[in-house]
Amino acid sequence: MIKIEGLHKSFGELHVLKGIDKQIDKGEVVAVIGPSGSGKSTFLRCINKLEEPTKGSILVEGRDIMEKTTNINNLRERVGMVFQHFNLFPHKSVLENLTLAPMKVKKQGKDEIEKKAMSLLKRVGLSDKAGAYPNQLSGGQKQRIAIARALAMDPHVILFDEPTSALDPEMVREVLDVMRDLADEGMTMVIVTHEMGFAKNVASRVMFMDEGVVVEDGHPIEVFESAKNERTKEFLDKVL
Numbered sequence: 001m002i003k004i005e006g007l008h009k010s011f012g013e014l015h016v017l018k019g020i021d022k023q024i025d026k027g028e029v030v031a032v033i034g035p036s037g038s039g040k041s042t043f044l045r046c047i048n049k050l051e052e053p054t055k056g057s058i059l060v061e062g063r064d065i066m067e068k069t070t071n072i073n074n075l076r077e078r079v080g081m082v083f084q085h086f087n088l089f090p091h092k093s094v095l096e097n098l099t100l101a102p103m104k105v106k107k108q109g110k111d112e113i114e115k116k117a118m119s120l121l122k123r124v125g126l127s128d129k130a131g132a133y134p135n136q137l138s139g140g141q142k143q144r145i146a147i148a149r150a151l152a153m154d155p156h157v158i159l160f161d162e163p164t165s166a167l168d169p170e171m172v173r174e175v176l177d178v179m180r181d182l183a184d185e186g187m188t189m190v191i192v193t194h195e196m197g198f199a200k201n202v203a204s205r206v207m208f209m210d211e212g213v214v215v216e217d218g219h220p221i222e223v224f225e226s227a228k229n230e231r232t233k234e235f236l237d238k239v240l
């Protein structure tokens with residue numbers, strides 16, 4: 001699904017990603033953990049070209065995203081993204097938030113797109129919020145809408161950047177439950193998260209990032225119970 005080779009990213013003098021080589025297969029649920037500032041968000045953002053890599057190559061479904069001929073809209077259709085701060089359109093209703101992008105890029109009619117949006121709202125337990133505006137929703141509801149919005153494009157993989165970090169504790173569960181359902185349905189997901197329980201129980205694979213490299217990569221049980229790398233152990237000792 002995703003093949004990353006020799007990925008480097010610098011912001012001016014700041015060398016953030018220092019050589020990442022990774023492959024992510026269809027159906028994998030990858031939790032990316034690691035200290036703040038280690039480059040986790042930058043890594044995710046490179047995969048859907050929200051950041052331009054400085055060096056290296058990224059193939060998504062076999063197609064090089066750096067190729068000038070790669071259509072960015074088509075890439076973003078295939079690679080969905082869910083952000084920490086939801087990024088819903090504040091002046092659009094929930095239904096409009098879900099239908100806006102599909103209306104632009106899908107070759108379906110309005111009725112069909114709205115019908116699909118309603119079924120996605122049902123799936124995230126928010127059928128009654130179609131006409132609401134983002135500021136009328138709780139954080140947990142906003143994030144569930146953001147996930148439904150990502151799904152409205154029929155993505156082949158979804159990237160999540162700390163989807164529960166901005167939520168009050170009592171709302172974390174409802175969002176993780178939706179994500180767990182997606183994982184169970186076989187969706188390919190890459191999730192930057194501080195939810196170690198989720199990483200351990202739902203992810204099929206855990207990557208630990210530190211200072212711009214992935215220093216540990218394995219099955220959750222392997223990483224959580226017998227990490228090989230000292231920095232991974234230190235980090236886990238602090239957060240578990």
Ligand code: ADP
Nearest residue numbers: 011014016034035036037038039040041042043
């Ligand atoms: P993480 O998500 O692991 O906390 P980030 O990928 O957000 O880490 O950031 C890694 C480093 O890159 C940090 O030092 C951050 O300040 C820097 N950085 C991230 N985005 C930018 C940017 N657009 N311009 C300059 N520096 C950035």
Ligand code: MG
Nearest residue numbers: 040041042162
């Ligand atoms: Mg981040």
